[in-house]
Amino acid sequence: MARYQPGIRTEARIIAATGELLAEAGLDGTTLKAICDRAGIKAGSFYNLFSSKDEAVLRVVREAINAVDPHPEGSGPDTIAELVEAYARFITEQPVVARIYLQIAVRGGLTDNAMAARFLRHHEQRVRRFAAALAGDGAPDRSELIRAEVLVGTLNGLAFRWVLRPDFDFRTHLTAVPIDGRLAAGDVPAR
Amino acid sequence: MARYQPGIRTEARIIAATGELLAEAGLDGTTLKAICDRAGIKAGSFYNLFSSKDEAVLRVVREAINAVDPHPEGSGPDTIAELVEAYARFITEQPVVARIYLQIAVRGGLTDNAMAARFLRHHEQRVRRFAAALAGDGAPDRSELIRAEVLVGTLNGLAFRWVLRPDFDFRTHLTAVPIDGRLAAGDVPAR
DNA sequence: GCATATTTTGAGTGGCCGATCAAACTTTGC
DNA sequence: GCAAAGTTTGATCGGCCACTCAAAATATGC
Numbered sequence: 001m002a003r004y005q006p007g008i009r010t011e012a013r014i015i016a017a018t019g020e021l022l023a024e025a026g027l028d029g030t031t032l033k034a035i036c037d038r039a040g041i042k043a044g045s046f047y048n049l050f051s052s053k054d055e056a057v058l059r060v061v062r063e064a065i066n067a068v069d070p071h072p073e074g075s076g077p078d079t080i081a082e083l084v085e086a087y088a089r090f091i092t093e094q095p096v097v098a099r100i101y102l103q104i105a106v107r108g109g110l111t112d113n114a115m116a117a118r119f120l121r122h123h124e125q126r127v128r129r130f131a132a133a134l135a136g137d138g139a140p141d142r143s144e145l146i147r148a149e150v151l152v153g154t155l156n157g158l159a160f161r162w163v164l165r166p167d168f169d170f171r172t173h174l175t176a177v178p179i180d181g182r183l184a185a186g187d188v189p190a191r
Numbered sequence: 192m193a194r195y196q197p198g199i200r201t202e203a204r205i206i207a208a209t210g211e212l213l214a215e216a217g218l219d220g221t222t223l224k225a226i227c228d229r230a231g232i233k234a235g236s237f238y239n240l241f242s243s244k245d246e247a248v249l250r251v252v253r254e255a256i257n258a259v260d261p262h263p264e265g266s267g268p269d270t271i272a273e274l275v276e277a278y279a280r281f282i283t284e285q286p287v288v289a290r291i292y293l294q295i296a297v298r299g300g301l302t303d304n305a306m307a308a309r310f311l312r313h314h315e316q317r318v319r320r321f322a323a324a325l326a327g328d329g330a331p332d333r334s335e336l337i338r339a340e341v342l343v344g345t346l347n348g349l350a351f352r353w354v355l356r357p358d359f360d361f362r363t364h365l366t367a368v369p370i371d372g373r374l375a376a377g378d379v380p381a382r
Numbered sequence: 383g384c385a386t387a388t389t390t391t392g393a394g395t396g397g398c399c400g401a402t403c404a405a406a407c408t409t410t411g412c
Numbered sequence: 413g414c415a416a417a418g419t420t421t422g423a424t425c426g427g428c429c430a431c432t433c434a435a436a437a438t439a440t441g442c
Contacts (some may be wrong), residue, residue, distance in 0.1 A: 002418085002419090003417080003418060003419095004417080004418050004419070006418085006419060006420085007419060010419080010420090041420075041421095042420065042421055042422070043421095043422095044419090044421060044422080045419070045420055045421075046416080046418065048419060048420075049419090176424065
């Protein structure tokens with residue numbers, strides 16, 4: 001870990017460079033050389049601060065995952081509309097982080113176990129949260145868990161579509177997502 | 192291209208090995224060495240029949256994409272229920288091909304342009320087909336196109352979820368997918 | 383069975399990957 | 413200003429990647 005000022009600044013530049021590359025070029029494009037070139041350092045400096053390339057990538061991914069839900073679970077009476085809106089804000093207001101999150105979700109899930117596990121844990125947590133909102137009072141039943149999984153699946157599906165082509169209008173399509181018989185658009189509170 | 196019998200058999204073994212590896216180990220795990228080892232040949236034989244590794248991968252992917260929709264567009268009055276059921280059958284009955292299809296969709300989409308373009312073209316074609324089914328007679332309007340995109344997005348989202356964990360029950364969750372105000376389950380015809 | 387075309391092999395190529403390390407340099411606390 | 417601790421550099425490592433090629437082996441048509 002960095003102790004002196006130069007090291008602290010370098011560490012920050014490495015994290016920034018890694019994040020930008022993950023969003024722009026995906027996991028394949030995020031090579032050690034690319035990170036170092038963008039951060040303006042040599043490989044040796046990188047390994048003075050990080051023990052491996054994966055450490056830097058995981059740091060960025062972890063931050064991206066945490067950025068999805070700013071306030072922790074249970075810290076407020078979530079409604080479905082609020083949860084959907086939070087997802088939409090994540091996509092539209094933090095596109096770089098969102099791209100990292102989704103890329104790692106699928107990419108990491110296919111090959112790397114650590115990333116897949118991390119993403120799945122977070123996914124399940126989110127589904128529980130959606131299910132709780134569907135249930136209102138009391139614990140969600142099986143039907144509500146399934147409906148929550150489908151709703152989160154829809155959001156993820158549209159988000160993947162957006163990753164494939166960034167000009168895909170996530171918000172517009174969100175208005176056609178059915179929630180409890182109504183459409184999401186009508187439920188989204190004004191910002 | 193193969194002209195003699197040994198070459199024809201080798202070509203088939205290469206395609207089979209490539210497909211198996213794509214499904215098992217993803218794009219990263221599908222190295223030239225892995226393909227050749229599984230096919231029981233040397234690299235030189237591979238390049239006698241294929242001009243590049245990508246050529247073999249693309250052949251498999253193309254076949255996987257074509258396998259999604261067995262009968263070509265316009266060859267029958269598709270209903271939404273039929274289209275959803277076709278997607279579900281693809282996932283549940285051809286899991287290997289489905290995994291390849293979805294992996295390439297996201298993986299290839301991020302780095303490789305040829306695969307991304309191919310997947311997107313196919314995706315848009317599918318959305319048009321869903322939209323036409325929603326519209327019934329006449330050309331689909333904007334609203335129907337958006338609803339079709341959301342519905343296909345939901346299917347993709349659930350499929351991605353299944354790729355992440357194969358024990359995810361795609362069919363059960365399909366019953367909770369809202370279609371035109373009703374649930375998909377009620378519309379799915381008996382097989 | 384022979385000439386020709388194809389296929390297979392084995393031994394390479396260069397290139398990029400992540401990672402290492404000693405030596406020079408810089409920052410920091412005192 | 414000095415010593416100790418941290419940082420940067422430049423050269424370098426072995427390994428795996430996709431790919432090549434001449435030469436040996438095999439298939440095919442006649």
